[in-house]
Amino acid sequence: MSSSVQGVSGEDRLNYTKAESKAIRRRSLRLLGSMLAPMKWRVVLTAIVVVAQTGVRVLGPALLGLGLNEALPAVLENDDWGPTWFVAGAYAATAIAGAALLAWYDILAAKVTQTVLLDLRTRVFRHTQRLSLEFHETYTSGRIISRQTSDLDTIRELLNGGLTQLVNGVLYGAFTLIALMLLDWRSGVVVVVAFVPLAFLMRWFYRASQRAYRGTRIISAQVIVKFVETMTGIRAGKAFRTEPGNEKTFGKLSWDYREANMKVIRLFGTFEPALMAISAIAIGVVVLWGGVRITWGEFAVGSLLAAVLYVRNFFTPLQEVAMFLNSFQSASAALEKVSGVLEEQPSVPDPAKPVALPQARGHLEFDDVTFGYGEGKTILPDFRLDIPEGQTVALVGTTGAGKSTLAKLVSRFYDPTRGRVTLDGIDLRDLSQADLRRAVVMVTQEAYLFSGSVADNIALGRPDASYDEIVAAAKAVGAHEFIEQLPDGYDTDVNKRGGRVSAGQRQLVSFARAFLADPSVLILDEATASLDIPSERAIQKALQTLLADRTAIIIAHRLSTVEIADRVLVMEHGRIIEDDAPEALKKGDGKFAQLHRAWRESLV
Template sequence: MSETVWRGRLDEKADDDLPIDEALPRRREARDLLYSLLTPFRATVAVLAVIVVVENAARLSVPLLVQRGIDRGIPPIAEGGPARELMMIVAALCVVVCVQAVSRMVFLKRSGQVGQKVLLELRRRVFRHFGRLDVAFHDRYTSGRVVSRSTNDIEAIQEMLQTGFDSLITAVLTLGGTAVLLIVLDWRLGLVCLVAFPILVALAAWFRTESAKTYREVRESAALVIVQFVETMTGIKAVQAYRREGRNQEIFDDVADRYRDINEKTFKLVAIFMPGVKLVGNITTGVVLLYGGYRVLHGEMTIGTLTAFLLYLRMFFEPMQEITQFFNTFQSASSALEKLAGVLAQKPAIADPEHPETLTTVRGQVELDHVGFSYVPNRPVLPDLDLVVPAGQTVALVGTTGAGKTTIAKLIARFYDPTSGVVRLDGIDLRNLPQDELRRHVVMVTQENFMFSGTVADNIRFGRPEATDAEVIAAAEAVGADRFIAALPDGYETDVAKRGGRLSAGQRQLVAFARAFLADPAVLILDEATSSLDIPSERMVQRALKTVLADRTALVIAHRLSTVEIADRVLVLEHGRILEDGPPAELVRGDGHYAALHEAWVRSLV
């Protein structure tokens, strides 16, 4: 990515530059997503709601018991009477505290279990959906954003499930309960306390509005930091080879600075809101103490009532801080939910048909009927291509870069659907075949085949997990990979390390060949699949290919004409059109494009 393009993207919203995020009503979809996740636990949530009510009722009864103890329990003792009533009040207080503690423990345990199950389901959905989305989606949706969705955003939701809802429910119940009890205890003093309520509501409304905008920017900035980090580390070889460390550091510093700035903005909001709540609370407490003290001195209120009032007043203002924390958590989680809902709402461009057809006997004939395709509108790669590859035939595609060779391969493998026309396998439109069935019969091997963490045998068995050890070994022998595998420390059980780091490029390619051959597809596509091999390895693979490709349809894309020579038929492409079509030996004897390519290749070997 050029610096100009990258700088331009910094001025955009990191996750709003995609069509899926621009057109969707995110908030509604985020609510629907959360509702669908919580629906299986409706009964548990209802029980948890009852437990929360019990817990808060027990907590709110404490100041009332304190008031009763001061007003009714202590005076008899002061007059030399029995302490029976005070002891009963203390016992009741102990019971209430125990009820609160037990209900709290039960709530935390059960809510934690529900939260983890919800997160597990969300992680599964996100992973499953990313796996189902088409190659075109992943081409434009960078790996950094995928990481951000599956880690950063889910962690924000996890925080909300663990502490957010609990804080909100407790705060709402406490505010409502204390407001009622303040009026019940003494309506005059209660009205004095409630005068501060509109101020708190206005302050909370301001904070909610501003934090909603700020936390959405936080999520977007966080995604940009992850994107830049992941892309730089993934391409670290290129970064170091072209001495880009300093420049990439500058770019990362820029996005990190923006992330810091927006986080500082969130702290400024909190710095205004929380001290504001405390200021209003302290002023109200002072007014209540003065007015309540005056009424106590004039015999209009008991000391116990004033004490209970002050305790309730503290309870009344404490939840505002919890609500602040909930707003922080909620806004972060809400933004994360919107991002995830946008991704989950994205429909795969390559989808299974509603009424699928079934291949009874797979022969492997491939047909492209008036196929047109373009990656960018009005810039066709294939304007109008007609091609029939009979079952069992090996066809080599040659031509200059951009001629459309790899595009044809991707259409046959159905990584993309044609813009116009039809691609058929044994006479059936690929769009009418279930993807699972199509993938069993069409396999594509490219020059950058991915090696997964695990053993050599695991990677060969990737396309056919149920294969036996003997079948794995036979596949390796078929492509000539058995010799280097036998020389590895643990043979087929050797761990290939991250992305096959313990294997050379040629060895990784041979493992990829063995993987494809073990899958035993009816159609095998080799896209520059021998480009990573040295000359001896290439010759060994060519000998294996003659045997392996004998009974299947194959498309071979290669610049090395030594690989092309094993083909039954060669197509020379230019700008998505077929210039020449025929057996390689026949085309070499002519004076066309293939003959010129072959002559240039022969001269390069001298």
């Protein structure tokens, strides 16, 4: 896994070291640059258009000053309307040109924004699918949803409106100051002097808002995580009456979110009045000094009007800069989180030069395997096991013995800490994902069904399977009868998580899915746990069909499922303490015999 700076462990902290902050900013900028690079010429064109549009807008006050200084006296003294028509025409032309350029800029910026968002959304989805099971078992679904929804929406708001605000504030302000200097450098000096307290104000606001907005993003993610967790576990919540506790916890998070937003609002409540005060003082000084110079005959009324408009125009967009800082801080925090997910590397990487295995036989071997989850205790210490091809092996033992861990290593959801797991003599780490997933299939207790038809769910491992092949697979495991009774048969939409079918029926569909995939190695991890005793007995024959001519690993607490195994392994503390045929173990006085007698007594 990647480091805490890059990964999930560090991204939700409110405070970072300077080195971490720099690394995160560089990571976010790299991500943004990689998305803009394919559109560099469009970005350049957008920049040219916005510069031209800003330059045209700056001409307005100068034309008004020219009208007062030249055109008005020409009409009053000589009845000459020529200069007036010229100024009016020029002003109208600049207005039309500015509007046209602004419309062009909006279209270009929208295309850039939507292309970036499409790229980013696709990257996040594709990358999170590539990440290993270890990541998904530690990174909650609510946080992933937050990355794909609220975080991307925040980035969209920045690219859509925030950049326009920045351009209006910085570029328009710079052009305005240049125009003011050309018109009257003395008024320009007033603005430059006023810029000193303004710079301190902007710096303070930037730093304070940076902390405040990161806080809002963190708490926002926590609110989403809690909501998703509560709704996902709504059945357990209702069963154990957790509603009051959930409401209290969610209410506390919502209050914290409100307080974080109020902190941001209070920042603006300080910043905007201070900005208005600096602007008002600057305009007042320009008017006073300009009026004095008019009485001295050194300045014209039209020039004073233009100077006042330029000073006002210089400060007004700075409020838009503040709004940009609003969007930027929020989007920056969101981009940090998104880039953190994209920076994660699979803990089970694809091999650089995979070994081809087009048709696996199913011979499995654990060769001096040691494994533990993360920094936790070792689950499998120096583990050895040889499973010949075509053999059905049952794993039994107490909870935590290492049975499911063994299955996850065979499926290569995790890699051994030391040693290797081989299939037909090839280290699983050397096989391509395509060959491995074709050779090894796991059926779990969850039996997840995706939205779509029953047929689509059965064909999950073989999307190109024909309708007849799908039906044949369902018949082989005893699922055909109940599927035919559904409203639309195999075309029935099961809804999210298989809501239209029972738990046992979902398990039968998952068996049909595995049968159709036709793997060389099949793992059943508590796969019959959702079935009642009569249903389990009814599918024993289907299980024998499913397991025939392939290597199989059965993990089950119900020992009835173990009866069909060729070999039983009893595990305890990550080690095999018994290994023999089920009949032989039942006749002994070991752990399996004790478990079997206890199971028989429970049936009576």
